[in-house]
Amino acid sequence: MNVIQFEDKPLAHYSYAIISGNEMALVDPSRDPKPYYELAEKHQVKIKAIFETHPHADFVSSHLQLHKETGAKIYVSKLVGANYKHESFDDGTSITLGDVTFSAINSPGHSPDSITIIAVDKEKNHAMFSGDTLFIGDVGRPDLREKAGNMKAKREELAKNMYHTMQHKFTQLPDATIVYPAHGAGSLCGKNMSTDSQSTLGKERKENWAFQDMTELQFVNHILKDQPFIPSYFGFDVDINKNGADNFNANFGDIPVQFGITDFPSDDTLIIDVRNADDFKNNHLKGSINIIAETEDDKIETWLGSIVEPNEKFHLVLNSIDDLDTLLSRIAKIGYEKQIQSIITLGAHNFETNKSLDxxxxxxxxxxxxxxxxxxxxxxxxxxxxxxxxxxxxxxxxxxxxxxxxxxxxxxxxxxxxxxxxxxxxxxxxxxxxxxxxxxxxxxxxx
Missing domain, CATH: 3.40.250.10 (Rhodanese-like domain)
Structure with missing residues (x-):
């Protein structure tokens, strides 16, 4: 089987295409389906299946759009209660695409409805697409479903589920199984992930703390300790993914643009200015919040979704109209594009400045x-x-x-x-x- 890994660096998100023969399957696709279409065209294959390991909290998936535009079936656990057309994919179910057989393992812990996708080709090569269950060097955090999603669960309950998943769910898989997680270092879906983008199950069994010999209580205490904060948008995205999102750019054309403004009457709507700090301090609209988005290393997705509440309206100030498509794409990854009231660039006018620190x-x-x-x-x-x-x-x-x-x-x-x-x-x-x-x-x- 041919596995292609896609990386979204700002969200430390990995998605996957698996090609066998003239067919392709996707696992946990990002909001923008274009890269998967480009890959399918390059290899002249048809997208036949989309696997969702769980309703993601940190990004919006394109599974529904991919289904509508390609006819590919969506496979997800029946426990999700998904409100889109799908095939249930749980323990004991499998499908074959090309020479690869895909099967499901229910692996609760990060969420009650998580599944791990196992792929085996005719040479008996094994791969596991572990979603947010097993990371490289860590496992998914169990504290995101207390307030979001169709199936709510307490963190202690999910921590215990994760212990039993690690102890019992993957024992039949060979050490040579390649582990492909949904996230790497920098994601807020875990607390101590490796910078490695893949591993083997044998290596994880030796080195990952979650596979080591410990009691359930020791495991629960360790996994619940020092988890990072939960951004405001996480529960919002769980619900979007449970229902299926609008097409990626469906709402972009409805956002008005205010180009080169020299006057801006205040309407008490939040203003998010994504320019660099120096430009912001030298001239900005009154009431603006400066969330910098100059490079992929600037995590506009995370901090916009942490500072701005779901459904809270805001104006978006850009450095240049050239940045428009990139910024809209990044904001759409967390499902906040509908909240943008207008897109603004500043003209030759002095608005507000900030004093410099002595x-x-x-x-x-x-x-x-x-x-x-x-x-x-x-x-x-x-x-x-x-x-x-x-x-x-x-x-x-x-x-x-x-x-x-x-x-x-x-x-x-x-x-x-x-x-x-x-x-x-x-x-x-x-x-x-x-x-x-x-x-x-x-x-x-x-x-």
């Missing part, structure tokens, strides 16, 4: 500033950069106005400078103050 004064007199540390709890637990800093994670900042003292100038910091641009702009809006400063990458001077 870094030397701050270094000499840190006690004369209120310092807000917007890193995640797990980062702060590893050590504070400033002992007198007040810790408020970025995803909680908009709801934390009463926790921020206003008797001193405020300096905002994160770990490397990217998040503090957003954090300082959020606080500036909360307090309506020009006495809020972004420490930016100067935080490295204090480590």
């Amino acid at each position: 870094l030397q004064d701050f270094k000499k007199n840190t006690d004369q500033y209120t310092i807000i540390d917007i890193r995640n709890k797990s980062e702060v637990d590893e050590g504070k950069i400033f002992e007198n800093a007040i810790s408020i994670p970025l995803n909680q900042l908009r709801a934390s106005k009463n926790k921020i003292p206003t008797d001193k100038p405020i300096v905002v910091h994160c770990a490397g400078g990217y998040r503090s641009a957003a954090g300082s702009s959020v606080i500036n809006n909360l307090l309506q103050s020009d006495n809020v400063y972004d420490l930016s990458d100067n935080v490295n001077d204090f480590k």
Whole structure:
């Protein structure tokens, strides 16, 4: 079998195409189906099957669009309660495409309705597409389904399910089975994933903590400890994926564009400005939040979906109209494209500016500033950069106005400078103050 792995770097998401003969299957496809169509054209194959390992929380899948446009069948666990046309795919069910037989293993733990897809070709080569159940070096977090999805479950219950999945569900598979996960390092669907994009089951049995000899209680305590925060959009995306999303670009043409504006009457709608921090500080619309999206390393998907609530409307300020298609595509990956009220570029007009921090004064007199540390709890637990800093994670900042003292100038910091641009702009809006400063990458001077 020929397995092709696709990587979405900002979300650390892996999806897969499996080609055998003149047929192709997909596993956990991204929102944009175009790369899969291009691959099918290149190899002159027909897309016959789409496997969904579970309703994903961190991205919107294109499974329904692929079905509508290719006729391929969608295979998903009956436990999902999917509201789209599908074939149930659970323990004991299998299909054959070309020379490859695909079968399902119900593998609850990350979610109650997770399945692992096993593929075996005529040479008895084994591959497992483990979704968010088994990662390289870790397993999926069990705390995302308490408030979202058709089947809600408590984290302790799912942690116990994951223990039994690791202990019993994969024992019949050979060590040579290649493990293809849905995510890698940087995803919020686990806490300690490897940078490797694939592994073997034998290697994971030896090195992955979840396969080691321990009691159920030890496993549960370990997996529940120090999980990362849950972005606001995760439950929203579970429900979108359970129902099936609109076509990828179906809503793009309805978004009005305001090009080169020199005036912008405030309508109290949130404004998200994705330009770089310097351009934002030099000139921006009043009330804007600066979530930078210049490169793939800037995680606009994660932070937009953490700062902005599902269904909350916002205007989107771009650096250039050239960025339009890229930014809409990235926002659509988390299902937020319908929330965009308008797309804006700024003309030759001075709107708002931010004052620059006097870094030397701050270094000499840190006690004369209120310092807000917007890193995640797990980062702060590893050590504070400033002992007198007040810790408020970025995803909680908009709801934390009463926790921020206003008797001193405020300096905002994160770990490397990217998040503090957003954090300082959020606080500036909360307090309506020009006495809020972004420490930016100067935080490295204090480590």
